[in-house]
Amino acid sequence: MAKVPLRLxxxxxxxxxxxxxxxxxxxxxxxxxxxxxxxxxxxxxIGVTTLTxxxxxxxxxxxxxxxxxxxxRFLGHDPD
Numbered sequence: 001m002a003k004v005p006l007r008l009x010x011x012x013x014x015x016x017x018x019x020x021x022x023x024x025x026x027x028x029x030x031x032x033x034x035x036x037x038x039x040x041x042x043x044x045x046i047g048v049t050t051l052t053x054x055x056x057x058x059x060x061x062x063x064x065x066x067x068x069x070x071x072x073r074f075l076g077h078d079p080d
Contacts, residue, residue: 025057031075046070 014033018026032042039053046053047070048063055061063071 023059024062025059027075028053028071029057042074045074 016029017033018030021027021030028042032039037045039050039057043050043053046067048067052061052063056063
Protein backbone atom coordinates (compact mmCIF):
# COMPACT_ATOMS: atom_id res chain seq x y z
CA MET A 1 0.00 0.00 0.00
CA ALA A 2 1.39 3.38 -1.02
CA LYS A 3 1.95 6.01 1.64
CA VAL A 4 0.11 9.26 1.07
CA PRO A 5 1.90 12.35 2.39
CA LEU A 6 -0.06 14.09 5.11
CA ARG A 7 -0.21 17.85 5.12
CA LEU A 8 -1.71 19.72 8.05
CA UNK A 9 -3.09 23.17 7.43
CA UNK A 10 -4.29 25.62 10.06
CA UNK A 11 -5.25 29.25 10.11
CA UNK A 12 -2.76 31.65 11.61
CA UNK A 13 -4.01 33.31 14.79
CA UNK A 14 -5.53 36.74 14.36
CA UNK A 15 -3.34 39.66 15.48
CA UNK A 16 -3.78 40.37 19.19
CA UNK A 17 -5.47 37.03 19.86
CA UNK A 18 -4.39 35.58 23.24
CA UNK A 19 -2.07 32.59 22.99
CA UNK A 20 -3.80 31.06 26.01
CA UNK A 21 -7.15 31.85 27.61
CA UNK A 22 -6.12 32.26 31.24
CA UNK A 23 -8.42 34.92 32.66
CA UNK A 24 -11.45 37.08 31.96
CA UNK A 25 -9.39 39.59 29.99
CA UNK A 26 -8.22 36.89 27.59
CA UNK A 27 -11.80 35.71 27.10
CA UNK A 28 -12.97 39.26 26.49
CA UNK A 29 -10.21 39.98 23.97
CA UNK A 30 -10.73 36.68 22.12
CA UNK A 31 -14.51 37.22 21.87
CA UNK A 32 -14.13 40.79 20.60
CA UNK A 33 -11.57 39.72 17.98
CA UNK A 34 -13.82 36.82 16.91
CA UNK A 35 -16.67 39.30 16.44
CA UNK A 36 -14.45 41.88 14.71
CA UNK A 37 -15.13 44.48 17.39
CA UNK A 38 -12.76 47.11 18.76
CA UNK A 39 -12.52 47.99 22.46
CA UNK A 40 -14.65 51.11 22.02
CA UNK A 41 -17.53 49.04 20.63
CA UNK A 42 -17.23 46.47 23.41
CA UNK A 43 -17.13 49.24 26.01
CA UNK A 44 -20.27 50.89 24.62
CA UNK A 45 -22.07 47.55 24.50
CA ILE A 46 -21.24 46.76 28.13
CA GLY A 47 -21.69 50.34 29.34
CA VAL A 48 -18.15 51.14 30.47
CA THR A 49 -15.22 53.19 29.18
CA THR A 50 -12.62 51.98 26.73
CA LEU A 51 -10.01 52.29 29.49
CA THR A 52 -12.07 49.92 31.64
CA UNK A 53 -12.07 47.29 28.88
CA UNK A 54 -8.32 47.77 28.45
CA UNK A 55 -7.76 47.26 32.19
CA UNK A 56 -9.89 44.10 32.18
CA UNK A 57 -8.01 42.71 29.18
CA UNK A 58 -4.66 43.39 30.84
CA UNK A 59 -5.83 41.86 34.13
CA UNK A 60 -5.33 45.13 36.02
CA UNK A 61 -8.91 45.26 37.28
CA UNK A 62 -11.98 43.03 37.43
CA UNK A 63 -15.52 44.04 36.50
CA UNK A 64 -17.88 45.21 39.19
CA UNK A 65 -21.24 43.61 39.85
CA UNK A 66 -23.05 46.32 37.88
CA UNK A 67 -21.24 45.27 34.67
CA UNK A 68 -21.76 41.53 35.01
CA UNK A 69 -25.14 41.15 33.23
CA UNK A 70 -23.95 42.86 30.04
CA UNK A 71 -20.51 41.26 30.24
CA UNK A 72 -22.03 37.78 30.57
CA ARG A 73 -24.40 38.54 27.69
CA PHE A 74 -21.44 39.61 25.54
CA LEU A 75 -19.31 36.58 26.41
CA GLY A 76 -22.24 34.20 26.17
CA HIS A 77 -21.16 32.36 29.31
CA ASP A 78 -19.93 32.80 32.87
CA PRO A 79 -16.14 33.38 32.64
CA ASP A 80 -15.50 31.47 35.87
